[in-house]
Amino acid sequence: xxxxxxxxxxxxxxxxxxxxxxxxxxxxxxxxxxxxxxxxxxxxxxxxxxxxxxxxxxxxxxxxxxxxxxxxxxxxxxxxxxxxxxxxxxxxxxxxxxxxxxxxxxxxxxxxxxxxxxxxxxxxxxxxxxxxxxxxxxxxxxxxxxxxxxxxxxxxxxxxxxxxxxxxxxxxxxxxxxxxxxxxxxxxxxxxxxxxxxxxxxxxxxxxxxxxxxxxxxx
Amino acid sequence: xxxxxxxxxxxxxxxxxxxxxxxxxxxxxxxxxxxxxxxxxxxxxxxxxxxxxxxxxxxxxxxxxxxxxxxxxxxxxxxxxxxxxxxxxxxxxxxxxxxxxxxxxxxxxxxxxxxxxxxxxxxxxxxxxxxxxxxxxxxxxxxxxxxxxxxxxxxxxxxxxxxxxxxxxxxxxxxxxxxxxxxxxxxxxxxxxxxxxxxxxxxxxxxxxxxxxxxxxxxxxxxxxxxxxxxxxxxxxxxxxxxxxxxxxxxx
Ligand code: FES
Numbered sequence: 001x002x003x004x005x006x007x008x009x010x011x012x013x014x015x016x017x018x019x020x021x022x023x024x025x026x027x028x029x030x031x032x033x034x035x036x037x038x039x040x041x042x043x044x045x046x047x048x049x050x051x052x053x054x055x056x057x058x059x060x061x062x063x064x065x066x067x068x069x070x071x072x073x074x075x076x077x078x079x080x081x082x083x084x085x086x087x088x089x090x091x092x093x094x095x096x097x098x099x100x101x102x103x104x105x106x107x108x109x110x111x112x113x114x115x116x117x118x119x120x121x122x123x124x125x126x127x128x129x130x131x132x133x134x135x136x137x138x139x140x141x142x143x144x145x146x147x148x149x150x151x152x153x154x155x156x157x158x159x160x161x162x163x164x165x166x167x168x169x170x171x172x173x174x175x176x177x178x179x180x181x182x183x184x185x186x187x188x189x190x191x192x193x194x195x196x197x198x199x200x201x202x203x204x205x206x207x208x209x210x211x212x213x214x215x216x217x218x219x
Numbered sequence: 220x221x222x223x224x225x226x227x228x229x230x231x232x233x234x235x236x237x238x239x240x241x242x243x244x245x246x247x248x249x250x251x252x253x254x255x256x257x258x259x260x261x262x263x264x265x266x267x268x269x270x271x272x273x274x275x276x277x278x279x280x281x282x283x284x285x286x287x288x289x290x291x292x293x294x295x296x297x298x299x300x301x302x303x304x305x306x307x308x309x310x311x312x313x314x315x316x317x318x319x320x321x322x323x324x325x326x327x328x329x330x331x332x333x334x335x336x337x338x339x340x341x342x343x344x345x346x347x348x349x350x351x352x353x354x355x356x357x358x359x360x361x362x363x364x365x366x367x368x369x370x371x372x373x374x375x376x377x378x379x380x381x382x383x384x385x386x387x388x389x390x391x392x393x394x395x396x397x398x399x400x401x402x403x404x405x406x407x408x409x410x411x412x413x414x415x416x417x418x419x420x421x422x423x424x425x426x427x428x429x430x431x432x433x434x435x436x437x438x439x440x441x442x443x444x445x446x447x448x449x450x451x452x453x454x455x456x457x458x459x460x461x462x463x464x465x466x467x468x469x470x471x
């Protein structure tokens with residue numbers, strides 16, 4: 001126990017925790033995206049339903065689900081603690097600060113993008129996950145997806161959220177590698193590029209589904 | 220093109236560490252564009268002394284960009300608008316006639332203001348004392364080149380050693396994190412054969428001292444590298460993280 005507190009109490013340890021949970025959440029995003037892209041079979045959600053069915057029936061997935069929730073919570077609490085610490089590190093701010101000259105907007109606003117993602121997540125879970133998982137809803141998940149994306153307001157909110165998620169990932173993914181020490185001068189540009197490509201795949205992949213429904217490419 | 224410019228200077232004034240400070244505005248006319256920023260400050264101070272006013276306190280020493288003593292947050296940027304330049308090496312030709320220049324001290328809990336633009340950077344010394352050294356036996360000087368070091372490694376260590384400890388990284392970081400400074404100091408010794416004996420202990424102790432000094436946590440925005448007058452790379456921070464994790468694995 002003491003060695004665990006020793007690693008995680010200093011700031012670098014807490015950031016390693018951010019990085020590890022963040023990367024785990026990235027893996028989850030890939031898995032989620034895979035599920036969503038099954039809709040492109042355009043088979044009235046047959047493959048998609050099959051997939052959700054398997055997910056809810058597999059014990060391992062059920063266990064991983066708890067790890068996933070744990071990761072979300074640790075990622076958020078740790079972020080909050082680090083942010084409070086960071087605010088304390090500069091009690092008096094500058095009258096003039098030209099941050100845009102030396103860093104990107106999205107790298108400086110991970111807390112803001114993260115909070116928006118959290119808000120989206122709550123709405124998103126309420127729409128799809130909670131009714132099925134906890135409220136005994138046994139209806140078709142596909143029907144609910146179709147229903148939800150019929151509402152342009154929900155679709156717009158969804159697309160906006162995955163764009164914000166993309167910005168968060170664009171900084172977060174490469175930053176995680178940096179924090180874990182898995183970067184150096186020659187790998188850094190490659191890791192950055194991979195992070196951006198990953199963020200693009202996630203954003204475009206998720207956002208394409210409501211767009212496809214809107215233009216009735218999927219039905 | 221005229222060789223002199225007229226400026227309005229908005230400068231942070233603070234009597235001592237415990238007094239609250241405020242901005243004071245000064246007009247300075249006929250500033251030669253060939254002057255360095257610190258020379259411009261000297262001219263202002265001479266004017267203030269002639270007017271029987273308290274001159275503005277600011278840090279400086281070598282005035283040739285190597286000691287790391289000068290600081291100043293100029294118009295929202297550490298060491299002013301130029302890349303890879305200390306305040307003492309910044310010249311007034313980079314400003315234009317009629318411009319208002321806002322000058323603030325470094326802002327960080329780890330760097331409390333002592334007076335006007337002077338901050339206490341002792342925290343960096345404490346971090347260095349915690350491990351930024353190699354222990355050697357004294358005696359007759361060792362032969363040069365007795366220990367072979369491959370050139371790329373020597374170069375990389377030199378890049379870290381280029382850090383002059385001015386604190387611009389802390390000043391510019393949105394989290395007031397000292398990671399670039401600490402990583403440069405850890406890197407230069409971790410890379411070299413002489414630094415191996417204390418390698419794990421060093422990184423643990425220096426990170427501990429850094430945390431205790433009240434600096435924030437790095438969020439990898441890269442602002443430090445962009446504003447560092449010696450352009451120390453954030454890849455040293457990745458190495459610091461790696462060293463720290465490896466030290467934890469080895470030691471415990
Ligand atoms: S006064 Fe020495 S670096 Fe500027």
